[in-house]
Amino acid sequence: xxxxxLINGVALAFEGDAVYSMYVRRHLIFQGxxxxxxxxxxxxRYVSAKAQAALMAQLMDExxxxxxxxxIYKRGRNAxxxxxxxxxxxxxxxxxxxxxxxxxYLHMTDQLSRLEELxxxxxxxxxxxx
Numbered sequence: 001x002x003x004x005x006l007i008n009g010v011a012l013a014f015e016g017d018a019v020y021s022m023y024v025r026r027h028l029i030f031q032g033x034x035x036x037x038x039x040x041x042x043x044x045r046y047v048s049a050k051a052q053a054a055l056m057a058q059l060m061d062e063x064x065x066x067x068x069x070x071x072i073y074k075r076g077r078n079a080x081x082x083x084x085x086x087x088x089x090x091x092x093x094x095x096x097x098x099x100x101x102x103x104x105y106l107h108m109t110d111q112l113s114r115l116e117e118l119x120x121x122x123x124x125x126x127x128x129x130x
Contacts, residue, residue: 004108009079012072013097016104021047023119046126049088053095055122064121069102076101 024046025039033039045051056073059065065073077098085093106115 004105007108009072009076009097009101010081012102012104012108013076013079013081013100014104015108016076016100016102017047019107019115020052020100020103020119020122023116024123027123045130046123049085049093049096051126052099053088053092055125056095056099058125059099059118059121064118065102069105072102072105073098076104 021043024043028039028042033042060070060073075098077094079097079101081097088096103115103118106112106118
């Protein structure tokens with residue numbers, strides 16, 4: 001068994017990217033969007049690096065995260081991913097990676113109630129700010 005606290009930030013973000021995307025897709029389908037092109041377009045409002053970085057800034061500003069979650073965010077943000085940011089600057093990309101690391105960590109540690117609380121908070125923020 002692997003100690004989840006020792007998993008690097010990029011691996012946590014890899015998990016978090018898939019998990020957050022799944023929650024967003026499910027939310028959009030339940031909103032009545034069923035056509036793939038419309039789903040993809042709508043999902044980018046939630047799952048793009050820019051959107052995730054903006055959410056992360058709000059989470060930090062409003063002190064929504066626990067100390068442990070902030071530490072995981074920093075681990076993901078500061079991780080050396082060996083990949084280039086696509087369509088965004090490096091700061092936004094790293095913040096987005098940190099966001100995904102938090103989501104991945106919560107999922108991998110079976111903190112599903114907290115995970116869903118944060119995902120619901122994020123979805124509500126994106127929709128409020130749209």
